[in-house]
Amino acid sequence: MELFGHLFSSYTWKALIAFYENDIPFAFRALGPDQPENGARFAELWPIGKFPMLVDGGRTVMESSTIIEHLQLHHPGPVRLIPESPEQAIEVRMLDRISDNYVMGNMQRVVANALRPPERRDPVEVDQAKAALETAYRWLDGWLGGREWAASGRFSMADCAFGPALFYADWVHRIPDELANVKAYRARLLARPSISRCVEEARPYRPLFPLGAPDRD
Structure with missing residues (x-):
């Protein structure tokens, strides 16, 4: 999995916390002037340009809450972030x-x-x-x-x-x-x-x- 975002971004944090809670492996794709290749790919996949964005295989997932929902459904771990009830x-x-x-x-x-x-x-x-x-x-x-x-x-x-x-x-x-x-x-x-x-x-x-x-x- 690849997570596109910036380490100072509040919404990127929100998604990162979910990854860290369950120790889910992923590659972080930093967005900034020093990583133009990440920015070009991000813009191609999501022209609205709001991050974070997750790429999981052939699926692209936008918005931090939806990313957390996706992780729980497809990559569950011991910390359940959305209750079953x-x-x-x-x-x-x-x-x-x-x-x-x-x-x-x-x-x-x-x-x-x-x-x-x-x-x-x-x-x-x-x-x-x-x-x-x-x-x-x-x-x-x-x-x-x-x-x-x-x-x-x-x-x-x-x-x-x-x-x-x-x-x-x-x-x-x-x-x-x-x-x-x-x-x-x-x-x-x-x-x-x-x-x-x-x-x-x-x-x-x-x-x-x-x-x-x-x-x-």
Whole structure:
């Protein structure tokens, strides 16, 4: 299998965590100016250009959540990231979407604004995104009460999503100290070997963070 992405990319992390949790062998195809051949093949297979993308034999799989579903179906391991129970699976998928849409999505709004030329930056957009992040944090803090992981009582695809989402979101808009459940959950995620591996692999790319990477984590 081949996974196309970038080691500093939050959605690439999400897929990588699933590979690392079950020690699934694969070849990583880094996308960047130093690997033009990977970029050319990626563009040919997926002209929309959003990564990660998985190539497994004759099948191409786009989108991180779908990649995780594909791995569980075709390359299962001891860590089941989507529960067999349909009810628990719904909860996992719900939290996965909440993470991507309301934590990762709002974090990326702030980052995207910083990447624009100064004359095109929009402070109102940033304020709105940070307010939405704060709302998501506060909802998640209540949801996490009495829970170790996000859904189904075990580490799941939802945690694969929240790992990178909360890692970067806290850089963009600090999780308030009073939201102890979210802060403790983020710490548990970063202590998970699959996620800490992503953190370390991405460390050389921190100068790329447009807002300036904080001197922590």
